[in-house]
Structures are given as C-alpha cells and as structure tokens.
Amino acid sequence: MQKLGDFKLPAFFNYPPYFTLQPVRDTREKQVQLWRELILDYCRTQKVFVIALEEEFPLFSNPVIERSLNNEARETFLSALVSEGRAEWLDKGHRKCLILWHRIQDWADLILSFVKDNGLEDNVMTVEEIRSGIESRGTELHGMDRTILMRALKLLEHKGKLAIFKGTSADDEGVKFSV
Amino acid sequence: MRRRPGIGGLQTAAAARDQYRLLGENVAKLRTDLMKEQLATFRSQLEDFARKHKNDIRKNPTFRSQFHEMCAKVGVDPLASNKGFWAELLGIGDFYYELGVQIVEICLATRPHNGGLINLLELCNLLRRQRKSDREAVSEDDCLRAISKLKVLGSGFEVISVGKKKLVRSVPTELNKDHNQILELAQAQGFVTVDEVERRLSWTSGRAIDALDILLEEGLAMIDDGHRDGKRRYWFPCVSSISSSIGADS
DSSP states (O other), X not given: OOEETTEEOOGGXXXXXXXXXXXXXXXXXXXXXXXXXXXXXHHHHHXXXXXXXXXXXXXXXXXXXXXXXXXXXXXXXHHHHHHTTSEEESSTTSOEEEEOSSOXXXXXXXXXXXXXXXXXXXXXXXXXXXXXXXXXXXXXXXXXXXHHHHHHHHHHHHTTSEEEEEOSSTTOEEEEEOO | OOOOOHHHHXXXXXXXXXXXXXXXXXXXXXXXXXXXXXXXXXXXXXXXXXXXXXXXXHHOHHXXXXXXXXXXXXXXXXXXXXXXXXXXXXXXXXXXXXXXXXXXXXXXXXXXXXXXXXEHHHHHHHHHHHOGGGGGGOOHHHHHHHHHHHGGGTSOOEEEEETTEEEEEOSOOOOOHHHHHHHHHHTTTSEEOHHHHHHHHTOOHHHHHHHHHHHHHTTSOEEEOOSTTOOOEXXXXXXXXXXXXXXXXX
16 A cells, blocks of 8 residues: 555555546546545645645655646546535635635634633633644644634634634734633 | 058057057156156265265365356256255355345445446455455355356346456446457556557557447546556556556556
8 A cells, every 4th residue: 555654545546547537427426536535534634724736745646657637637626625615715716725624613613622621711812822822732723724713713703702803913813712 | 570451450550559658668667767766866965965065065165166066067056046955954045145245235336436347356355355254265156156146136247258357247238349359458457548459459440449438438447648658548447456556557
C-alpha cells in the first residue's frame, strides 16, 4: 500500500485511468465518488483546509504511475464536494477551495463543547486564542482555518451564544461567550 | 426352416415365435436384475465412501473436487437437491449455497468498478478474505460449482473464458467475439490502445474503435489519457485488478 506520510492511499490511486475524467456517466460517477472521499479523508487527517487548484497538492499527482489530474478533473472533484456542502469555492473563478470536513454547524458544536469543557461560559477570548491558545491545544480547534472559525463563530452569534467585538489591536477580534 | 403348407404350419410358426419372445424376455429380465443389483452395490459403496471421507470432502478442496468429478462420471449430482441424501450426509449443499450468496455479494460490490466482469482468481481471493474463518477451504473449483448453481436463478451469472483467464460475468451484457479478443489482448498489460488492437488483430480502425466504445459504454473499460506518449489507453479492471496493477506501468 502506497503512503503519503502517515496517510494510507487507496488502491485506485495506483490505477492510471482514475487520473483521466471518464466519459461514461456511470463510470464517472463512481470515479468522482472515490476521489471525493479520498480528498475529504486526506484533508481531515492532514488538517488541510484550503486546496488551490493550480498549486501542488499531494493527491493531484502520483509519481509512481506518472499520472496527474488536469485542471478540469480537479475542478470536477472539488465541485462534487461543494455540491454536497463539504466544500466551498473561495473565489468566482473556482481556483481556491475551502474544504469542510466538518460542516460549519459541526464546527460550531465543537466550539460550544470546547467552551463547556473548559468552563469558559462567560469568558472573553480572542479569535486567535481559540485557534492557537493553550486551552485549545489537543482539540480539533487547534490550528483551524480562520475563515472557517469566523463562519462558525458568526453562526453561534446568530444563535445568541456569543458576541463578536473588535479587540484592542486592529487585526484581532474578541469573542464574549454567553452559553 | 422348411416352409410347410397348411394351417398346422402356421400354428407351429406362431408357437415358435412365442417361445423366442419368452426366452428374450427372460434374458432381458436377468440382465436388468443384474444391473439393478450392481447399481445398488455401487450406490451403497459410494455412500460408504462418502461417509468414510466426510471430513475430507468438507475440509479438503482438492479431495472435494475429485469426489465431484467421480460423482459426475456416474451421473450423480450431490448438489441436485438440498433435501436429498447427499446433502444430509455431507452438508455440502449448504456450503455451495453459502458460497453462491457470497459470490453474488462480491459481484455486486465490485460492479461499479469492473462493470460486472470479474477475474475468477480475484473473486476467489475476495471470497477467501470474506470467509476469514476457513481461508484455505475454498478452491476455484468450488467457486465454479457455486456459480453453476446460480444459473438456476436466471440472474445471468456465467463464467466465460478469455484467453487463459476465466472471468465471471454478473451482468447480462453479451460480449461478442471482437470484445473477447480485445479482453484477451488486454491481459498482457491490463490495457490496450487503438493502434495495438489494429495492429495485433489486423482490424480496421473503425472496427477497433466501435468495439472499444461498446466496452466503455458497458463500464468494462476506462480511458487513460495521462501517459506521456499521448496515446489513449483503454484499461480493463476485470483483467487487471486495481491492487495487482501496481508497478505494471512503471
């Protein structure tokens, strides 16, 4: 079994035709499904939040069989993720894609349980602290993408679970929990 | 016999005919009795044999296949009925029905990938993996037997020979001679190109492309435009399983 770091690659990754978009509908559906699962799985285990279509990405080429996905194939597979709510395009040109291996709602739930676990119910934290502070170390929140974090926080704010406010420094924002 | 005239002559001739017929019937009856006796002896011996080697038949695939062969030669099918004597004695009916169900499951599960055509060897391996408890106990012969029993269901399960390999078909696709020849050609590397098909089979390009298009439509082939020579390759998952294709291309 071929590996990427500690990530086990599925068998189809070594079968050359999976790197060419298949013209027949049924075959292509199966192909897209396999790739969709692989991309999501890889991003979840390797904590990848953004995939840029035209940049190097370990899954987009397999040097062992000398195959790589062309841009059309990359966009097709990522679009499949977007259509089921597991990813979002960051730009109109579809060049950058945000991967949501947890949906925004799930991220919001993770934040809530993090708050409860650490007794932060009425506390104030900065957004950066949630991402990289001591409290979040060892949780899934640690090192998470800022865009996704802000989206999850806004969702919680909408539900009245917290308030977002401008912090003292211009580039950071604060969060007041009221769970 | 000299032909004698008159009614007496006719009567004598009729009596002689009756005598001959009686004698003939006696001889025939004797033969049938002897035959019946032999068959009974044979049957009891076969039963004795089966009883004695019950465990071998169950556990040892080679022995099992030889036993089947022997039964087939004398016109006995131990799998004909699950309620019959053989099944009760050996329990092999259930064994093959179980295999049959597992084979159907595997064929369905791999169909999206291989289009409903799977290499018998790969099927056996998957079957063994699924039956972890007795990994060695299933032979190719057992698979073939179980598949032949599936035919009764009319579900289109069939074993076809392509070149040296046996493929199990679980979709009602009819493969014609052209398709078979392409599959046979593909066994060498797992893929073919249009050029190769034209050259090796001396076909026109239209014939090659038509046949390949149908194989694509049926989900039996996948295209690969990624090789550096720029020639489109047609891969056939049924002749080269994904796992065994590693390194085939490099």
